[in-house]
Amino acid sequence: xxxxxxxxxxxxxxxxxxxxxxxxxxxxxxxxxxxxxxxxxxxxxxxxxxxxxxxxxxxxxxxxxxxxxxxxxxxxxxxxxxxxxxxxxxxxxxxxxxx
Numbered sequence: 001x002x003x004x005x006x007x008x009x010x011x012x013x014x015x016x017x018x019x020x021x022x023x024x025x026x027x028x029x030x031x032x033x034x035x036x037x038x039x040x041x042x043x044x045x046x047x048x049x050x051x052x053x054x055x056x057x058x059x060x061x062x063x064x065x066x067x068x069x070x071x072x073x074x075x076x077x078x079x080x081x082x083x084x085x086x087x088x089x090x091x092x093x094x095x096x097x098x099x
Contacts, residue, residue, distance in 0.1 A: 002046035002047070003015070003020040003021075003046060003047045003049065004020065004021055004022055004023075004038055004046065004047070004048050005020055005021070005022030005023075005048075005049040005050075005076075006022060006023055006025055006031050006034050006038075006050045006051065006054070007025065007031075007050065007051030007053070007054065007076065007078060008024065008025075008051060008078060009024050011051050011076065011078060012024045015049065018095060020049070022049075025054065027054070028053075028054040028055075031050060031055070031058065032054075032058050035048065035050065035062075035073075036065070038071075039065060039069050039071060046071050047071065047072045047073075047074060048071050048072070048073045048074070049074050049075075049076045049091075050062075050073060050074070050075055050076065051076055051078035052075045052077050052078050053078035054078075055075045056075075074091070076088065
């Protein structure tokens with residue numbers, strides 16, 4: 001199973017350190033464009049991590065993409081997140097890294 005991350009520079013760098021490719025985006029519109037491109041190119045099951053900073057602004061589109069795709073799309077807390085979310089704890093436990 002492959003992984004890919006879409007987010008700001010810090011998030012992309014963090015995932016790159018554990019071997020997961022990604023794209024740095026400046027806005028939610030760009031994040032949506034990259035997400036659609038990745039889904040179209042990959043066409044196989046994988047995990048796509050997207051920053052909550054962007055995903056919160058494209059909820060409807062994200063839900064539509066999730067319903068049509070075989071990929072697992074996980075929202076990861078970004079810079080604006082103040083507390084450790086359940087998703088962050090799960091990722092840390094599964095990947096055995098601190099996210």
